[in-house]
Amino acid sequence: MTIGVPKEIKIGETRVSMTPSLCRRCVALGARVLVQKSAGIVAGFSDAEYRAAGATTVGEAAKIWRAADLILKVKEPLPAEYDLLQTGQAIFTYLHLAAGPDLAQVLMKKSILGIAYETVEGSDGSFPLLKPMSQIAGRLSIQIGAYFLQSQHGGSGVLLGGIPGTMPGHVVVVGAGNSGAHAVQMAAGMGARVTVLDLDTNKLEQLDQEYRGRVVTLMSNPANIEHEVADADLLIGAVLIPAAKAPTVVTKKTVARMRPGSVIVDIAIDQGGCIESIRPTSHEKPVYREHGVIHYAVPNMPALVGRTSTLGLTQATEPYVAMLVRKGIERALLEHRGLQRGVNTEGGKIVYPAVAKALGLG
Ligand SMILES: NC(=O)c1ccc[n+]([C@@H]2O[C@H](COP(=O)([O-])OP(=O)(O)OC[C@H]3O[C@@H](n4cnc5c(N)ncnc54)[C@H](O)[C@@H]3O)[C@@H](O)[C@H]2O)c1
Known part of the structure; x- marks a missing residue:
């Protein structure tokens, strides 16, 4: 051959x-x-x-x-x-x-x-050749978010980990699958306040056990999403419904309530994105600003590394x-x-x- x-x-x-x-x-x-x-x-x-x-x-x-x-x-x-x-x-x-x-x-x-x-497909119905790229995109999403939160990149100037005596940045991750769980790991490792939302209670239970209260887990529903996203310095979109277009989980109205200079990284952009105000960007021009919020939506994030x-x-x-x-x-x-x-x-x-x-x- x-x-x-x-x-x-x-x-x-x-x-x-x-x-x-x-x-x-x-x-x-x-x-x-x-x-x-x-x-x-x-x-x-x-x-x-x-x-x-x-x-x-x-x-x-x-x-x-x-x-x-x-x-x-x-x-x-x-x-x-x-x-x-x-x-x-x-x-x-x-x-x-x-x-x-x-x-x-x-x-x-x-x-x-x-x-x-x-x-x-793996023997358990998983997608083993998608998984590593989702893990990479999840991990990258936090370092990308941290970069665009910096003042000289147009961000709000929030340091995700904060320092003693200051409030750490709030990272909200929607979707606790492969990419979401790895975003949570990086954000928690940097000392951010982390909230993760999913529809799957098993995924939330796993994260709750792993982080023992260091990470807040919440059921994904409109009320929780609106409340958490409005307070997010960094919002990560990481939902997937296999073989379907990504559902819109965060509306434009909710994005408009975020603080100016906050950042959105919608990893799910390759399936259409899960944030209503998102549209695809590229490595050449990775971000745009809407409602005062920086939007990042590159469909091939793993190429960065x-x-x-x-x-x-x-x-x-x-x-x-x-x-x-x-x-x-x-x-x-x-x-x-x-x-x-x-x-x-x-x-x-x-x-x-x-x-x-x-x-x-x-
Ligand atoms: N942009 C990139 O470079 C890049 C790289 C890799 C993967 N991706 C994409 O990232 C997305 C996520 O992939 P994954 O491997 O993490 O998927 P996954 O299946 O492991 O996880 C998706 C999670 O979303 C949850 N979910 C579904 N609907 C939800 C809702 N309404 N609210 C909250 N959670 C919900 C599911 O329960 C699941 O836990 C996919 O679209 C994938 O193609 C993008």
């Missing part, structure tokens, strides 16, 4: 889909690996390291796409890559097809076997990539139900029902 690792071309993207260590494993299992030159450079992996791990480094992306049976990527193929996809080829990456009707058409037209990281994100992503993908090499793509999909759940497109069709439904094809 030939695995192709193209350099990511999305603006601000710094991750790479394969580390030299994963490359070494694939080569040992019998794969030929083609890595585009400088694909790993921003994440701290040199071309020489890939070559030492047994890869061939190639200058031109087109040569990799043409030769590969399996394309391993991080982000979905962008329009500039559509022509590079080879009919019948397999691709393993984040696809997010429910939000990408044009890409879905291309994958169907070219009969691409599209295996989406985001729908690969390309090294950690690459290591986190590839440690999660490694068992699946190794399985695809060892067994061959067809057998691996037949024998592993969780990996099979990753298949979104096959034989010219969308085969993942929720994605087909979202695209009006189900």
